[in-house]
Amino acid sequence: MNLLAAEGPGLRLDLDVFDYLILAIYFATVLGIGLAARRAISTSADFFLSGRAMPAWVTGLAFVSANLGALEIIGMAANGAQYGLMTLHYYWIGAVPAMVFLGIVMMPFYYGSKVRSVPEFLRRRFNTPTHLLNAIIFAVAQVLIAGVNLYALALILDALLGWPLWVSIIVGAAIVLSYITIGGLSSAIYNEVLQFFVILAGLLPVTIVGLVKVGGIDGLFDAVRNSDLGDAALHTWQGTANSGNPLGANWIGIVFGLGFVLSFGYWTTNFAEVQRALSAKDMNAARRTPIIGAFPKLLIPIVTVIPGLIAIVTVKGLGAASGDLTYNNSIPLLMRDLLPNGVLGVAVTGLVASFMAGMAANVSGFNTVFTYDLWQTYVRKDRSDEYYLRVGRIATIAGIIISIGTAFIASGYDNIMNYIQALFSLINAPLFATFIVGMFWKRMTAPAGFWSLLLGTLSSLTLYLLYLGDVVKFNSDLEESFWGAGLAFVTAVVVAVLVTLVTKPKPENDLRGLVYGLAGSSTSGDAILAADKVWWRNPALLGGIAVVLAFVLYIPVW
């Protein structure tokens, strides 16, 4: 991750007192939200689930914001500069369908079963070994990813503002630590909603001024066509018959690897995301949470992929292997070249906000799983609620301290996004397979849950290690993560079926509300298609609109 390695003053932004004022006001507001949210915390349910009282528009924007970490923004701009418009696949096929599926099909199981976390669903559907395995993997992964976020924040502040690494790490960690320890999930969610708007306000000027510079969208496309990337960078599907395209992946890899396994795995089982929906005030709000998030997700490429393309045609020498001109610096370089003081301060604030959004999502997912799924389930079961509230706060502090240490694990990678992809292909793809089989096949047994999860994870881990060891070859890291995810998914499904055939199923009574067709009120086909009284609160209809929009958006960039 030599992203933004500050080797000289090349990336240094010239911030003035007003820019710093804008940044300082933001820090103060974030802490103020934490303090205000504190008054609303009287129980552990408030701290970990926001008392299940949030309106859908708040959880929906928090849902998309939790994914709008700076790693995502910087990484997607880098991909835009490197691969062109094929990066759009990460949004339109690689996110929106999965978000809609989560809201329409899976949320009735999650929210209806009243579980407090994603691992807890596995405990109820399968058994404690499955639960323990997933809870530990999740907790470790969240701390790792929080560490990556923190380290990246420090690197970017070093490069842009000249702050020493340790100052940024301590300031960044201290702010996230205070607002989550004080205000819990509510504080994280409210801040994510605020961050969503600050990030957009910060990045929009980059796109606007950048487009003016290159002569609008037509001028941009003409310039890209004449650049090294060429015409291939302006198409999303053309040229995917084989892997001879900028992304190095064919349509099968894109549709099944990215669009199905990776994306469904990430969006539907990643507790750092799902937690936002679990905090919603009722079933309908929970189901609309990811669907409301899907609409902004459709348009986020405007502030990530487009700036990436602008950077590749306006910044001479972009795409260097190291130094200031790496792909990862696309957005910071445009900020330096195009933004006057004022909007520059908002842009820096937006980047800082996005680091915090990403990190806070990881930390609030971690403290919940640690407290409810590990400590309360396996270590101390029968303590008072105040006790678990205290454990949650201590877990937050410990998690952040560990994440500072783990940050440096990421430093060996040159493209952080690929590192995150590799991690998720290991964790989420087999988990999604185990979930989807377990939710729709009531016969699937408890041992089948455990073995499918374990062997699925081990299969993609093995492939990843063979790839790193040069035993198995792929065109790109990206292609490896598609295949790793696909392998993990198939392995998990096959193992689930085989083990189920030789073990005894759970009694149906234990599975009510957890499996399709064995429901109570929340998981029947009728409930899944259930409509609200007004059409704009109907999850199935809203979800359908989002998916259609994703298809329509593809047409001009086919």
Add this chain to the structure above:
Amino acid sequence: MADDELIDKTEKLEGRSSAARLFDVRVVIGGLFVIYGVIVTLLGVFDSQSEIDKAQGVRINLWMGLTMLVLGLLFLAWARWRPTKVPTEGQDGN
């Protein structure tokens, strides 16, 4: 009830939760964006020619400042016209 001891314990607590009742995030978003809007608009009004040239001739501070100001005012207006309702006790939305 979910027939699970740990989950039931938490579910009981949700009834007496107070989160989201005391705090309206729309006011905070509105307030922050009004402040940002005013600062950036003023900077935009007094932008020097070199700053406008840097932004390719676009008065980006002025436009973004006004946009943020309007966004902030919209949030404040929304919060004022449709204040947060106190959620009813024990509602679980089935």
